[in-house]
Amino acid sequence: MSKAFSKIRRISLAAAGLALSIASFSLQAAPQVIRIGVATAGGGDPVNWGGSPGGVVRGNQWLEEEFKASGVQVEWLFFKGAGPAVNEALSNKQIDFAYQGDLPQVIGLANGLKTKLLLVSGARNNLxxxxxxxxxxxxxxxxxxxxxxxxxxxxxxxxxxxxxxxxxxxxxxxxxxxxxxxxxxxxxxxxxxxxxxxxxxxxxxxxxxxxxxxxxxxxxxxxxTRQASLLVREDFEKENPAEVQRVVDVFVRAADWASDEKNRAELFKLWARSGTPVASWEAEFDKQDLAVRNSPLVDDFIIGRYKAVVSDAVKLKLIRREVPVDGWFDTRYLKAALKKQGLENRWTAFDAKGKPKTGAATVASK
Incomplete structure (x- = not known):
């Protein structure tokens, strides 16, 4: 065997080995399962919750449908201990995404949880x-x-x-x-x-x-009112941006469907699978626009509410110091989803006081 041929063979084997290593790394990097923690015990069979486009995603199994061809499993974990229990699961890396309310999210951020807030999923919840x-x-x-x-x-x-x-x-x-x-x-x-x-x-x-x-x-x-949003663990997002985008795409699709007044009755029936009757959803959403309550937008109202939550949490000594939230909101995936689905003008953006912003797009009817 000539020296030239031997050298070519070594280079070929090295290239093949490198390609195999890259392929193996890609296979290892892709998540085998996506775990979503929900800050409620939920109800029904399968367990679900209502009052949020996230409940539409769960009820229709849209995430399972999205990832089926990729061989990625979707697991939903429901926590009777609500937001505090979800924070513990995030800390222990037992979940990848978290659906929970504003205060526990802020407490988690103040306690060092590395997360990113992706989109709103249940705004202006009443008390x-x-x-x-x-x-x-x-x-x-x-x-x-x-x-x-x-x-x-x-x-x-x-x-x-x-x-x-x-x-x-x-x-x-x-x-x-x-x-x-x-x-x-x-x-x-x-x-x-x-x-x-x-x-x-x-x-x-x-x-x-x-x-x-x-x-x-x-x-x-x-x-x-109370706000609820979808978070992702920062390290999961860095390792799996494509999967994060697909999750956000599905949540935006659900927000669109749940914002359509033509779907009001069907929406309440879907949420009622959680064990909360249709009459309860009719009472909770009485004289309220679905598109306002189910908008995924992280607008000035949402940002202002989170800043107010930080301030109030400090006053009540629920957290020791104020934490900045501006860099916490990561709306890149949301903006991409809105553009991809032609929903950039679907929802009205609100100012810090909860009023429609001057020149804001009106809610489109579909």
């Missing part, structure tokens, strides 16, 4: 105060010195404190107890607490004649 049917409590001011359930560390916690402050009260003026959603319902029905702060889940209890709503943020200042 309610409920009591037993026979209670003499008529409003917020009547909660003074009463035993009241508040699920601390969730996105309703800060709103509850802001509502109290607007009525001349603070959490310390109540006999506040920290209960999760299920425990709070059981306590109220058994008269273990005098009142409870919560969300749409209370309408089912009300309609059963076991509770009454004495306060609602519906129709009030949007600053008294």
């Amino acid at each position: 309610y105060v409920v009591t037993p049917p026979q209670s003499e409590i008529r409003g917020i001011k009547d909660l003074k010195d009463k035993k009241v359930s508040i699920f601390r560390g969730t996105n309703g916690h800060l709103v509850a404190n802001n509502v109290l402050a607007a009525n001349g009260l603070a959490e310390r003026d109540l006999k506040a107890v920290n209960l999760d959603t299920g425990s709070s319902q059981a306590a109220l029905v058994s008269n273990g607490v005098d009142a409870a702060f919560g969300g749409y889940e209370w309408f089912k209890v009300r309609d059963q004649g076991l509770a009454k709503v004495v306060y609602s943020t519906q129709g009030q200042d949007p600053a008294y």
Whole structure:
């Protein structure tokens, strides 16, 4: 064998080996499973949740459909412990994406969790105060010195404190107890607490004649609402940008469908698979535009609310210091999804006060 041929052979083998190594690396780099943590216990079979385009993604199995040909499995994990439990799972790298509310997301950021906020998935969620049917409590001011359930560390916690402050009260003026959603319902029905702060889940209890709503943020200042968004672990995003884009694409598709008023009845039926009746969704979304509640946009209103959450969390000593959020929002994937699906003018952008921005695109009807 000539020296020239031998050299060519060595080069060829080296090139083949390099190609094999690159192929092997690519196979190893591609995720075998995408894990999404959801900050609610959910309900139904399969387990789902409502009030968010994310529930549409889950209910229709659009992510499973998206990744089937790629051989990538999609796992949904639901957490009874809500946002705080999701943060623990993120910290332990047990999940790749997280759907949760604004306060636990901010607490996670302040505690060093490396995440990126990709898009909104459930904006302007309302907050309610409920009591037993026979209670003499008529409003917020009547909660003074009463035993009241508040699920601390969730996105309703800060709103509850802001509502109290607007009525001349603070959490310390109540006999506040920290209960999760299920425990709070059981306590109220058994008269273990005098009142409870919560969300749409209370309408089912009300309609059963076991509770009454004495306060609602519906129709009030949007600053008294709660926001929920989709996060991704920073290291997962860096290693799998193509998969992150596909996930965002699907969530945007769901937001588009869930924003269409023609789909209102079907949307509520889909969300009702979680165990929350259609009547509850009708009450939660009464006189509210689907496109406002289901918009994925990270606009000035959303950014302003997250900054306010940071400030309020510091005041309540839920975090030790203010953390910047501007660099936390990563809307590259959202913008790409909107452009790809022709939805760049689909939703109205709102200013920091929750009003349509001057010159903002109107919500397109599809």
